[in-house]
Amino acid sequence: SRRIKNVSISVPILYGNHAVKLAPEKRTEKTPPDHTHEWTVFLKPVQDIDLSQLIKKVTFKLHETYDTPVRAVDKPPYEVTETGWGEFEIVIKIHFHSGSELGINEKNFQIFHGLKLHPFNPKSPPRENGEVHSVLYDELVFQDPTEKVFEILTQK
Numbered sequence: 011s012r013r014i015k016n017v018s019i020s021v022p023i024l025y026g027n028h029a030v031k032l033a034p035e036k037r038t039e040k041t042p043p044d045h046t047h048e049w050t051v052f053l054k055p056v057q058d059i060d061l062s063q064l065i066k067k068v069t070f071k072l073h074e075t076y077d078t079p080v081r082a083v084d085k086p087p088y089e090v091t092e093t094g095w096g097e098f099e100i101v102i103k104i105h106f107h108s109g110s111e112l113g114i115n116e117k118n119f120q121i122f123h124g125l126k127l128h129p130f131n132p133k134s135p136p137r138e139n140g141e142v143h144s145v146l147y148d149e150l151v152f153q154d155p156t157e158k159v160f161e162i163l164t165q166k
């Protein structure tokens with residue numbers, strides 16, 4: 011697929027986590043007693059577009075206290091829900107489909123997200139339901155996209 015020179019397409023994304031205190035009724039026999047929160051870490055396009063034609067999988071690397079800390083998600087929604095007691099850094103990595111068809115030579119795109127369980131911004135207190143949100147904005151930039159990538163990202 012030929013490249014379209016001097017064109018760059020950026021895809022706005024949001025990534026981060028939501029967390030709530032683990033309600034007693036949500037615990038199961040399998041929930042470790044020291045786990046205090048339930049959280050979801052995610053990555054998604056701001057607009058409702060299907061990135062699965064470009065993305066092979068998104069991996070979320072959790073703290074090594076978790077079983078199989080590297081979690082791979084191969085279709086949307088790109089998210090992992092877990093319970094736990096502590097905050098740590100999560101490595102979110104986007105693995106693009108390779109191959110001459112897409113011509114993507116963008117390096118696998120990597121983001122570090124500090125998981126937040128506790129209110130962290132005095133200017134934005136936790137929501138009424140006690141949920142803590144830590145969500146950030148970024149952009150995936152496709153420089154000189156191939157015609158195929160251009161088509162995928164500009165289709166309705």
Ligand code: SLL
Nearest residue numbers: 073075076077094095096097098
């Ligand atoms: C801290 N540096 O000490 C961090 C580590 C680890 C969090 C936090 C549960 C793991 C599990 C969990 O919340 N680990 O039981 O699977 O605060």
